[in-house]
Amino acid sequence: MEQRGEAEVPLVLLATCKEWADGEPGHAALDAALAAHGLASRWVLWDDLSVDWGMAEVVAVRSTWDYDSRLGEFLGWASGVGPALLNGVEVFRWNTDKRYLTDLQRVGLPVIPTVTAETVFDVRKAADGFGLSVVKPWVAAGGRGLEVVADGKVWLPQPGAHLGPWVVQPLVDTIHHYGETSVFVIAGRPVSQVQKLPSRTDIRVHEQFGGTSRSVELTEKAASLAAEAVATVVDLLHQEIVYARVDMMQFRGRLVVSEVELTEPGLYLDVLPLNALPFAEAIAARAYPHTW
Known part of the structure; x- marks a missing residue:
């Protein structure tokens, strides 16, 4: 008080x-x-x-x-x-490690295919299977540490880059024209949606990399997937989720989850006050x- x-x-x-x-x-x-x-x-x-x-x-x-x-x-x-x-801390401990996406994937939530990789050889194998791929550290925020892999057979971390472990995902080509959409779920209810686009020279939608965001109408499909994602987390962790931002992309003709941000998701108050x-x-x- x-x-x-x-x-x-x-x-x-x-x-x-x-x-x-x-x-x-x-x-x-x-x-x-x-x-x-x-x-x-x-x-x-x-x-x-x-x-x-x-x-x-x-x-x-x-x-x-x-x-x-x-x-x-x-x-x-x-x-x-x-x-x-x-x-709470149990949610944060789970959510700050991107391996959480494999938990969601395992229980059937539509998620961008995600493979964990502890060594360079693991990355090469996964990226070779996906083709054009994205590699991210297990723990990262704001798009930091992301690398695009064009040829998995010869990939090595860039000088000064993160040295593992990583998650590997296919590069979703719709990022360039559809971008990424985010739905805000507060007290279990989807309340709003933003659309985010990268610059022409990057795939990251974050402002520091040239990305832009705009408010859009909350769609039924996006709201439904966001609510399902949060409900799935509640079932997995048996914890109350007071707030969440669910990021999504168009992949192989359907909307799938790219991130479920439960720790420190920006509310985009400058775009959606x-x-x-x-x-x-x-x-x-x-x-x-x-x-x-």
Whole structure:
């Protein structure tokens, strides 16, 4: 709780990193939505040792976009926050390792085919089977460490690149004209959708690599697949999923999952400021004590 005048109001801590110390892009919409629910909120660095996480009714991981280079430290922090942490450390531990895609694949969710590779020879075998392929580290964020493999038989990591282990996937050629679509699922309900396109010189849709994003109408097919993906995770992990962003691509004539972001997915508030409303509502439902 935090004191406001004579009243105490629930406190929400929004975890971020040094590069985004003021909050994720478009954070003013979330700040306003939380205030409208009567909540006090603060953006704080997840690795700031002076923060008392126990004083918050809710802790929401938002723009902690440096976790991939400090995963052990990040998971150690999350394990110490306790039940106030949305989604929680068990979900984070599973979701920050891209091998989770093979779990989803195994239980039948339509996912871009994904093979794990612990050695260069594993990568070569998988890429040779797929043809033009994409190689990614097991732990990576923001498109970092991604490589395109044209000839699996002779592939070696680029100088200074990630040295394994990896996941290998076919390069989905629809990325160039369809791009990637993302559906935001909050409190179990698909609420909005964005379409993301890469630049002409890259396959990554992230802004730092020249990608662009725009709000589009939530389609029935995308919403259905997103809801199925989150329900599948709940069945696998037996954990509550308060928020998720499900990324999808067109592959072999159908929509398939490319990522299920459950740890620190950007809400794209600069493109979809209304995402702040259901997110704040989900936080408020957990911040106020139930009296029944």
